[in-house]
Amino acid sequence: MGCDVSLAKRCFADRTSLIDELAARDESFRDLCDDFATADRLRLSFNKTAVPNGDGRLAEYVELVNSLRDEIATVLDNAVIVPFPCQEKGRRGGGRGV
Template identity: 45%
Template structure:
């Protein structure tokens, strides 16, 4: 499994199968997972920092992580919709 997809799977363990499946076939979703993994790693890094900008960066990355997580859920939901043929 791709490390970037792993970050999304850890966030949404009940949807891990769908995350892996979609990441295999959708480059845009893979890129989204990569962005999510990077933002989450930076959030953890800043949380452990004693830099003067720590609180500001933690706040910014927390917002970014949540926004990306929402996009992941949205893409998963859209990918699971199967249109029926018209009669």
């Protein structure tokens, strides 16, 4: 199954690189983005069709989409990418006099 991060990228356009990086290494983030895209597609389909109890279902999908968007925002806010420290040339042992 493919990973659909397109909606997440549209909603968080200033964080597309981080979204790509997280999607490449984190299966639960990919699943979250897929769920977000699926819920939004269902929201759009309920918005366009007249079905019995459609207003209630539409409200549920709107709430779900908003909740997933908030969850993605939290994941992005909490994502910390810690670079490995560069070791100076000619020094070994981390400066411990080895």
